[in-house]
Each structure stands twice: as structure tokens, then as C-alpha cells.
Amino acid sequence: MAQRIRDDYRSLTGPDKAAALLLALGEEYAAKLFEHMDDEEIKELSQVMASLGTVSSQVIERIFVEFAEQMSSTGSLVGSYDSTERLLMKVLDKDKVQEIMEDIRGPAGRTMWDKLSNVNESVLANYLKNEYPQTVAVIFSKIKAEHAARVLAMLPESFAMEVVMRMLRMEAVQKEVLDDIERTLRTEFMTNLAKTSRRDAHEMMAEIFNFLDRNTENRFLAALEERNRDSAEKIKALMFTFDDLGKLDPAGVQALLRAVEKDKLATALKGASDDLKDLFFTNMSERAGKILREDMAAMGPIRVKDVDESQMYMVQLAKDLAARGEIVISEGKGEDELVY
Known part of the structure; x- marks a missing residue:
């Protein structure tokens, strides 16, 4: 029985086009693409490839042209915390990935002291009021004076004066002490801060909706209003x-x-x-x-x-x-x- 030739481009589904594209790329490049897919995606594409039959050269050419046009028209890639974390998990151990992601999600800054200078003053004051005055004095000596002043003003007055007195009497701080404080800040404060600083879901959805075209945006908002009016109103207010x-x-x-x-x-x-x-x-x-x-x-x-x-x-x-x-x-x- 002769195998049919696929020469009608319009009849091809998305999986058909993806399967044909992979076959045309050859084993070496197809294998590299399969490495980035999950098991279900590989299984689906494999089934389509097995039943694809013969595809004419004209159709293959149209598939490549369409692929190139779509890639050039988007002009961007979508990066997120989750996609970055998944990529890192493939090449680094879990603890190292966790440390990197905590740094990314936490405040900006090259060093721990830079990061600390970008933490909201009320959040930092709330944490430091439970530390020893001497520890707080050391921290204040390392962060920006402007930020230290705002945090100092938010501390309980008696505790703040203890910190001031320690700073006035403070001598050169040993590197081991600084390293210990920095390590504690990273493991206790920054880790918890990163875990609690995830963006509000309504804010994320509002940002996504901002990039929808007018008709799609109205359609989604109308559908959301039927299911959850409060969420729809919150998103509209944030957009x-x-x-x-x-x-x-x-x-x-x-x-x-x-x-x-x-x-x-x-x-x-x-x-x-x-x-x-x-x-x-x-x-x-x-x-x-x-x-x-x-x-x-x-x-x-x-x-x-x-x-x-x-x-x-x-x-x-x-x-x-x-x-x-x-x-x-x-x-x-x-x-x-x-x-x-």
C-alpha cells in the first residue's frame, strides 16, 4: 500500500508541523530540543512523528518560513523566577539554587550590605529591634548612613540610644565577626524576606492583562466577573x-x-x-x-x-x-x- 504524501499545508495541525520540523532538523538538533521537553511532550510528538507519513518539500519549506516569521515577530523571550529556577536545577545542586534564587528574589545589591540598604526601613527596624544593640551598631556602620538614620528613628527610643552608645564606643570590627553577622542575616533575615516578598497574584494578573489586546482583555475580564467579581474589580483597579x-x-x-x-x-x-x-x-x-x-x-x-x-x-x-x-x-x- 503506497504511503500518502502530505502536500496540503492547511491540513497540518500544530503537532504535525512541530513533528515535521524536528524530523527536518535531523537527529542531532532534534535530540537537543527533546532535552528541553517533558515526558508528555516527547510522547505526544513521537506519536505524531510515527504516523506523519511523507511530507512534501514545499510543505517543509512553508513550515520553516512560518516558524522563522513567528520567532522574528515576537521579538522577545519570557523569563520568570520559575523558569530560571527550573533551568538552574538542571545544572546546580538544590542548596546552591536556593541560595541564588533567594538573592534574586530579595532586595537588589551586589553585597549583603547593599541589599540591606534596599530593604524597607520599617521591615528592617522590626527585625533589628530583637537583636543585640552591639550587632545593630555593626550593621549600621556598614549600610548607607541615610538608610541607617531612617531605621534608627523607627526603633524603640531606649533601644535606639543603646545602639548609638555602642556605635560611639565601637572599635574596628574583626572580619570573623562581620562574616558571622552577614551569614546570620543571609540565613535568617534575607531568606524569610525573599519567601514573603512574592508578588500579589492580582498584581501579576493586572500586568499580564495590560499586554492583552483590547478585545481579548474585555473578554477575559467579562468572563472573570461572572466567576469572581471581586478579583475582576481588583485587577481592573491595578491595571x-x-x-x-x-x-x-x-x-x-x-x-x-x-x-x-x-x-x-x-x-x-x-x-x-x-x-x-x-x-x-x-x-x-x-x-x-x-x-x-x-x-x-x-x-x-x-x-x-x-x-x-x-x-x-x-x-x-x-x-x-x-x-x-x-x-x-x-x-x-x-x-x-x-x-x-
């Missing part, structure tokens, strides 16, 4: 959308205008509300505003997908600028209340 750029002050709008790609700006504003358009045009020079209006008019009708992508780009750009302290994004609930 930062394109319309939230209307909360920027003039300096923030101008900083964003300096950083944004002009074609992205024109596309994003094409689908913006009149109020948001006015905010951006008001913070531009008359000449720049005229050029932008002409560019927007020359575009003619544009796809909603393109508008969504440009608006998401501007939202992410605003977040990046806020994270660097170049702009302030207010929630609009009070003068001192900020998103970052």
Missing part, C-alpha cells in the same frame, strides 16, 4: 491603561513625548479620546502639533490591532520612565499617592 496617561502632569507628558517614537505616537493617538489628544497637543509646540495632526490625517483608516499595539508601547514606555524616576504617574486619589 495601568492608555487612558491612565491622562493623569500625567505637563512635565510627564513632555518627557513621554521626547522619548516616544513619532509614528507610534500618531497611531496611538488616532484611537485616543478627545481629552487625551488635547492633553498631548497642549504640551507640544504649535509646529509639532500641526505636523502630528497632518501625519494622523494622512494615515486614513487603520486597524484596531495597530492602535492597541502602539498604545501598549506607550504605556510600557511610561512605566519605564516612571521606574527610572523621570516621570510620576499619579493614581489621582491624593497628592502623595503614586503608582510607583
